[in-house]
Amino acid sequence: MSHAELLARHRAVMPAWLALYYDEPIEIVRGSGRRVEDAEGRRYLDFFAGILTNAIGYDIAEINAAITEQVARGVLHTSTLYLIRSQVELAERIARLSGIPDAKVFFTNSGTEANETALMLATQYRRSNQVLALRNSYHGRAFGTIAITGNRGWSATSLSPLRVSHVHGGYRYRSPFRHLSDEDYVRACVADLRDVLATTTAGDVACMIVEPVQGVGGFTLPPRGLFAAFKEVLDEHGVLLVSDEVQTGWGRTGDHFWGIQAHGVVPDAMTFAKGLGNGLAIGGVVARGELMDAITAQSISTFGGNPLATAGANAVLDYLENHDLQANAAKLGTRLLTGLRAATEHNEIVGDVRGVGLMIGVELVEPGGDTPNPRAAARVLEEAKARGLLVGKGGLHGNVVRMAPPMTLTEDEADEGLEALVAALESVRRETTGDATP
Numbered sequence: 001m002s003h004a005e006l007l008a009r010h011r012a013v014m015p016a017w018l019a020l021y022y023d024e025p026i027e028i029v030r031g032s033g034r035r036v037e038d039a040e041g042r043r044y045l046d047f048f049a050g051i052l053t054n055a056i057g058y059d060i061a062e063i064n065a066a067i068t069e070q071v072a073r074g075v076l077h078t079s080t081l082y083l084i085r086s087q088v089e090l091a092e093r094i095a096r097l098s099g100i101p102d103a104k105v106f107f108t109n110s111g112t113e114a115n116e117t118a119l120m121l122a123t124q125y126r127r128s129n130q131v132l133a134l135r136n137s138y139h140g141r142a143f144g145t146i147a148i149t150g151n152r153g154w155s156a157t158s159l160s161p162l163r164v165s166h167v168h169g170g171y172r173y174r175s176p177f178r179h180l181s182d183e184d185y186v187r188a189c190v191a192d193l194r195d196v197l198a199t200t201t202a203g204d205v206a207c208m209i210v211e212p213v214q215g216v217g218g219f220t221l222p223p224r225g226l227f228a229a230f231k232e233v234l235d236e237h238g239v240l241l242v243s244d245e246v247q248t249g250w251g252r253t254g255d256h257f258w259g260i261q262a263h264g265v266v267p268d269a270m271t272f273a274k275g276l277g278n279g280l281a282i283g284g285v286v287a288r289g290e291l292m293d294a295i296t297a298q299s300i301s302t303f304g305g306n307p308l309a310t311a312g313a314n315a316v317l318d319y320l321e322n323h324d325l326q327a328n329a330a331k332l333g334t335r336l337l338t339g340l341r342a343a344t345e346h347n348e349i350v351g352d353v354r355g356v357g358l359m360i361g362v363e364l365v366e367p368g369g370d371t372p373n374p375r376a377a378a379r380v381l382e383e384a385k386a387r388g389l390l391v392g393k394g395g396l397h398g399n400v401v402r403m404a405p406p407m408t409l410t411e412d413e414a415d416e417g418l419e420a421l422v423a424a425l426e427s428v429r430r431e432t433t434g435d436a437t438p
């Protein structure tokens with residue numbers, strides 16, 4: 001089947017709303033380290049796999065061995081009705097790593113399902129269907145998670161099983177509080193939270209859910225301490241705090257293992273997915289035991305925490321720890337962020353360069369102003385691809401270019417990716433401004 005035929009068949013049989021990158025979408029057929037190859041034999045440095053699937057990288061021998069050992073036993077999965085050793089071990093590890101007192105863990109197959117579970121726990125525990133979320137957030141594509149998502153472009157339906165109020169705090173660049181100092185910004189967001197609690201809710205809110213760094217929202221992050229300030233207010237009202245760590249977990253933010261830790265708070269629950277499986281489908285919730293056990297009816301997850309995924313995930317955690325990848329994320333993240341800021345200082349289509357660890361976003365604007373420029377972001381993706389680099393896109397207006405390379409990234413690869421991205425940004429600046437100087 002040719003590439004063109006595959007694309008035509010994809011379009012015919014898959015939903016129109018399933019997003020595909022690139023004018024000519026690629027089919028990745030092989031991977032090694034931080035590099036992938038497409039069906040046409042073109043090779044790319046992958047600066048986006050890191051949060052999506054391959055937190056660590058492609059074709060890692062230790063992780064392959066853990067998975068194939070399970071395959072060799074001839075049992076890919078039984079059921080959560082039976083004991084699964086690697087599942088219990090993984091749960092214990094995550095409970096310990098979470099820092100949440102008396103933590104318990106429930107495994108799912110995706111981030112969406114993890115957040116749906118967290119919402120169910122919090123609403124059941126508090127006997128309220130009222131939830132607070134951040135503007136510009138993304139939490140999944142099922143009924144409850146779409147309702148809490150604060151990004152119109154990813155909100156498939158306006159119907160909702162929950163009563164949701166969105167507050168400021170996630171997306172500073174386009175907030176009315178943008179030009180305030182960090183301290184005043186936090187103060188303004190706390191005032192907004194108090195106002196929302198007092199006006200648009202009925203008072204007995206179940207939980208607030210936050211992404212410590214908004215992923216789909218374009219790698220936006222609030223000043224450190226915002227969520228600690230929020231927690232003080234939430235505690236006054238008995239509102240639970242849930243941190244969606246689907247993109248920020250496992251040390252990716254560099255200086256902390258979980259994104260929320262940068263704010264000095266311990267949430268009541270955290271949700272995780274994506275990177276933990278390094279490509280295998282696994283997600284879950286880690287929560288205070290009392291909250292987890294708020295459900296009294298019996299339950300089962302057919303595939304959640306299956307032995308293939310949990311054996312792989314244990315190997316991922318081993319690899320992360322043995323190679324101190326969190327420190328690598330901190331070091332190379334700083335190198336990328338600093339390099340990118342310096343190289344784009346005079347690029348008129350670059351409005352903001354931000355991020356932490358290996359989550360770096362470049363917000364593109366119309367030259368000289370701050371009007372969102374989604375066309376430029378789409379063009380930068382194409383220009384980067386032409387230079388052998390895969391990057392991502394995001395933001396409320398689709399105008400943010402995102403970098404999230406695997407955590408095993410090397411210094412040489414960081415520099416190679418940075419050079420390609422800077423060249424792509426420069427090329428799009430020229431075509432946008434009509435700059436023809438050689």
Ligand code: PMP
Binds near residue numbers: 110113138215
């Ligand atoms: N939460 C966040 C922060 C995410 O970025 C995503 C996926 N983009 C999800 C939840 C949903 O995860 P999944 O696609 O695995 O359902």
